[in-house]
Amino acid sequence: AMIALRQLLDHAAEHGYGVPAFNINNMEQIQAIMAAAEATDSPVILQASAGARGYAGEPYLRKMVEAAVEQHPQIPVCMHQDHGASPAICQQSIRSGFTSVMMDGSLREDMKTPASYDYNVEVTRKVVEMAHAVGVSVEGELGCLGSLETGQAGEEDGVGAEGTLAHDQLLTDPSEAADFVAATGVDALAVAIGTSHGAYKFTRPPTGDILAIDRIRAIHARIPDTHLVMHGSSSVPQEWLAIIREFGGEIGETYGVPVEAIVEGIKSGVRKVNIDTDLRLAMTGAMRRLAVEKKAEFDPRKFFKAARDAARDICQARFEAFGSAGHA
Numbered sequence: 313a314m315i316a317l318r319q320l321l322d323h324a325a326e327h328g329y330g331v332p333a334f335n336i337n338n339m340e341q342i343q344a345i346m347a348a349a350e351a352t353d354s355p356v357i358l359q360a361s362a363g364a365r366g367y368a369g370e371p372y373l374r375k376m377v378e379a380a381v382e383q384h385p386q387i388p389v390c391m392h393q394d395h396g397a398s399p400a401i402c403q404q405s406i407r408s409g410f411t412s413v414m415m416d417g418s419l420r421e422d423m424k425t426p427a428s429y430d431y432n433v434e435v436t437r438k439v440v441e442m443a444h445a446v447g448v449s450v451e452g453e454l455g456c457l458g459s460l461e462t463g464q465a466g467e468e469d470g471v472g473a474e475g476t477l478a479h480d481q482l483l484t485d486p487s488e489a490a491d492f493v494a495a496t497g498v499d500a501l502a503v504a505i506g507t508s509h510g511a512y513k514f515t516r517p518p519t520g521d522i523l524a525i526d527r528i529r530a531i532h533a534r535i536p537d538t539h540l541v542m543h544g545s546s547s548v549p550q551e552w553l554a555i556i557r558e559f560g561g562e563i564g565e566t567y568g569v570p571v572e573a574i575v576e577g578i579k580s581g582v583r584k585v586n587i588d589t590d591l592r593l594a595m596t597g598a599m600r601r602l603a604v605e606k607k608a609e610f611d612p613r614k615f616f617k618a619a620r621d622a623a624r625d626i627c628q629a630r631f632e633a634f635g636s637a638g639h640a
């Protein structure tokens with residue numbers, strides 16, 4: 313059944329687990345996530361970005377999520393809008409049936425310019441008013457995702473600030489978080505702790521100086537009833553990077569957020585963990601491998617199935633590691 317983010321994460325908080333929120337763009341990704349959820353008896357957050365809505369179109373995304381719910385009636389599914397750029401975008405998603413929306417007011421509507429605190433409060437409060445009136449949950453964001461090594465937000469074409477960010481923009485301030493939650497009433501809050509979107513997060517396996525997991529405990533202490541969200545939480549598996557390179561792909565040396573660091577975050581109050589890049593890496597790695605190993609193959613279903621299986625294995629591993637397995 314469809315469920316709002318608030319109810320889903322309240323249960324996660326009560327039982328001390330975290331829920332991966334996987335980005336969806338097509339049928340195979342949705343099927344991969346649902347198969348893994350079924351295998352592990354886990355609740356699910358399916359999230360669609362503006363890029364996903366541009367790629368598949370909102371009606372297809374909505375109908376495919378409906379199909380997932382119909383096919384897996386015993387799995388709680390939250391349909392979440394990722395990184396809303398404005399109250400108008402969030403309002404559209406609420407109308408079209410999303411059970412949760414993210415208003416990302418940490419950036420201006422261009423999603424490239426860091427916004428002022430006051431702007432963030434204003435747009436986020438507006439969305440909370442609209443959403444809560446109809447039982448939809450709201451995620452806000454405070455702080456800018458970006459690398460503590462370089463000050464860069466990461467992915468050039470994705471969601472993130474342009475230019476170099478100052479150190480204090482890259483780490484969410486615990487007392488500002490307390491003010492923000494009091495002023496907006498958000499259900500969940502995305503925090504900046506040194507992660508960024510995309511495959512290029514860290515130039516070396518991250519240590520505490522560039523991945524500030526300890527910050528989460530300080531924030532959680534100030535806002536214990538607000539569910540904390542980690543964005544940019546792909547682990548960038550080295551084994552999939554190796555497969556992509558072996559089968560003709562070009563991808564530089566890079567490191568993601570170790571699963572153990574996320575588990576530490578969950579112990580400190582993280583309840584929603586955003587993952588997109590890992591599914592992209594596994595899916596393209598699997599398709600590259602098939603293309604090289606079976607050169608005569610031209611049935612796209614063989615490629616899509618290899619990609620779907622690879623994504624399913626990642627999803628299953630995350631459901632198990634984050635402790636949501638067994639909680640559907």
Ligand code: G3H
Binds near residue numbers: 335361394471
């Ligand atoms: O927020 C970033 C997600 O990975 C979505 O990426 O905008 O390319 O769909 P996208």
Ligand code: 13P
Binds near residue numbers: 547
């Ligand atoms: P990754 O790029 O690390 O998968 O992060 C995805 C994300 O935060 C979507 O909002």
Ligand code: NA
Binds near residue numbers: 416419453454455
């Ligand atoms: Na941000």
Ligand code: ZN
Binds near residue numbers: 395471509544586
């Ligand atoms: Zn994100």
